[in-house]
Structures are given as structure tokens and as C-alpha cells.
Amino acid sequence: MVAAMKEPVSLLQIAILFASLSLVAVGGANTVVPEMHRQAVDVGHWMSDTEFASLYAIVRAAPGPNMLISTLIGWKAAGLPGAFVATAAMCGPSCLFTYWIAKVWERYRETTWRTAVEAGLAPVTIGMILAGGYVLTRAADHSIPAYLVTAAAAAIAASTRINVLWILGGAGLLGAFGVI
């Protein structure tokens, strides 16, 4: 429905918003979703609260990185051009920065300090990944069968080389039939 587009939002405004989010998203795109929500719903009135929640659910369930929520926000704000500008702005600055750091980082391979930095960051990274698993589980599972599906998916993925699409598809089927 076109009703959502009340007044045109400038592409520059979208570019600036997502470029700045790109540069503060330490820990991943998920960490700036609350700020995206604030800008898109409370400040910009580009969509309602429920619309935002649904679009975010679509992004999380669809294939691809979760940062594509920026694509949908850009689309809601300013149509297709908005979608592309938002995506490019969300990735551009951080990609350039990461590329540069990765290049510099290569140069210091085998140095004692790089080894120490890696040995120190690794456990924190692993803790953050497991925290992500915890948060996702709390958000997704509201029944015993749902917890069982999560546990089974974890066990199968950790112990076999089976294509994960089978795991996800099987769980989706269980959901469709109301088992979860």
C-alpha cells in the first residue's frame, strides 16, 4: 500500500543515518536495531511499531544477513532507491574500515602482540556467540517442544555434516503443523 509513504524522505538523510549506524555497530548489526527502530518508528514515522516488528521477523527468517533490515527500512522510507541507499550506507563505511584493518592486520601476523590480542579476544567472541544463542532461544522458544527443537537442532548440527536446510526445513514443518 502506498499510504505508508506520506512525505518523501531524502536519500541523503537515509544515507547519513545508516552510515553512522554502520560505524557504531560493534558486535554486529543486531546491536543497532533498537536505534533503527527509534529512528524509523518514533522519529521518522516511516512505519508503525508492529510493521517494524514484522519486517524484522521477515529479515530474521529469510536467508541472508540480518543487516538487511536496513534495506526494508530504506524501502519503507523512500521506495527502491531508499532500499539500495540504506543497504549501501549500512555496509559501505564499515566495509572500508574492515578492509583497511584486515590489510594492516596481515602485516603483523606472527608478532607476539597480535597473538596475544587474538588469544584474548577469542574467548570473549565465543562468549558473545553463546550469548547470542541464549538470547535467540529466549526469544524463539515459548514451549517445551520448542526448546526440544532448539536442542535437537544444536545436537544434530554439532555432530553431523547434514545440510542445515534439512534441520531448518524440518523445524519449519513441525511449526506449520502446530507441534511447536
Next chain:
Amino acid sequence: MAGTAEDANSASPAPVTQGALFAAFLKIGLTGFGGVLPLAHRVLVNERRWLSERGFVDALSLCQFLPGPNVVNLSIVVGQRYRGVAGSLMAFTGLVAVPLVIVLALGILYTEYGKAPVVDRILGGVSAAAAGLVWAMGAQMARTFARIPRAVIFAALAFVGLGVLQLPILPLVAVLAPASVLAAWWRR
């Protein structure tokens, strides 16, 4: 350029061409329902063997502590390592281009036709499994460090702080990361 990257522990069976980078990240993007990182782990470590378990942890650390979407950063880092600028571009495009079109199409469909309850139920099932995939990835990554007390302590602190207590990520990282690096330096 950054051509070889023979990490000693990660001997890649086939040469990592631009096309291979594109294909690998296309697969990661297209099969990553409900979260892409577990897929990146599977494809890069288990299937293509471009990264060892440890190499993946290190690359992901870099990507997590730098700003920006993690998996997008990972495509940049892996692409850069094997094929420089062109490699990063190929990996990034493979990861993002097709999912972008899919997500846009789904968003438009959703806005036009609203949501069917069965879709909600399917999504519920997929999300439950997707959470499990993240646990599995975390467990596999943690295996290398399970016998190092310092690592277990800092992983536990990050897990409790970010997951259970839901502390804000920036201050948490600002405290934990330097402390953990210092501890690693100390124990060198």
C-alpha cells in the same frame, strides 16, 4: 597481493579463486535462514576448509570487534585474505545481492497481502532451530579453548553479561576485551 594465506593449519584443497569466493558466500547467504554465522562457520571451516577452527575464531573476533555487520565484515576479511580488493567485492556481493532481492520481495509481499498464521508458525519453527544452530557453532568454537581456564572464565563472563544480564554491549566489551587480552599476554 594477499594471495596465499597458508595459515599452516588451514591447507585449502582447491585454489581460492574469485569465483570460489563468490560461490561460497552465495551459499552462506542463501542457506542462512534465521542467522548467517552458523552457515559461514560450516562452509568456511567444515566444507571448504579455508579456515581452521582457530582461524575462524580469530577472523570472527576481528569482525565482531570492528564496527559493522559481522558476516559482512567476515566476507571482506576472507575475500581480502585470498584475493585482495576483488576478493572482498566478490565475497560481499555473493553474500548480499541475492538475499537483498529476496528480502525486498518478501517485505513487499508482506505489506501487500498481510500475514497468514501458517507463515507465523513456520517462522516459529525455523527460529527455534536457528537458535540451536548458533549454540552448535558456539560449542564447536569453544572446544579449542575448553582446557584453558583463562579462556573459560572470560567466555563465561561475556556469556553471562551479554546473554543473561543483557548488559549494553559497548561498555561490556570495553572492559572484557582489554582484560582478556592482558590475561593472555600475562600467560604467554
